[in-house]
Amino acid sequence: MLVAILIFDIVLVAWSLHLMQEAFENQEFSLMLAGTLVALSAAAMLVVYFLMGNCINYLTHIALIPQ
Numbered sequence: 001m002l003v004a005i006l007i008f009d010i011v012l013v014a015w016s017l018h019l020m021q022e023a024f025e026n027q028e029f030s031l032m033l034a035g036t037l038v039a040l041s042a043a044a045m046l047v048v049y050f051l052m053g054n055c056i057n058y059l060t061h062i063a064l065i066p067q
Contacts, residue, residue: 002049002052002053002056005045005048005049005052006049008045009042009045009046009049012038012039012041012042012045013039013042015038016035016036016038016039016042017035018035019031019032019034019035019038020032020035020036020039023035
């Protein structure tokens with residue numbers, strides 16, 4: 001699951017860079033705004049990726065403790 005989130009995040013970053021390149025070439029503000037929003041969503045996905053990794057490690061550690 002975490003690998004899928006990481007791959008999706010890389011795709012979002014690539015799409016963001018493509019949108020910003022098109023915005024620079026065409027001098028369009030809306031594409032630059034869209035690229036910025038996609039970059040922010042990629043950053044948010046990366047934060048979720050690290051939070052989920054820490055959460056899963058914590059839950060795995062708890063599950064291994066004998067009761």
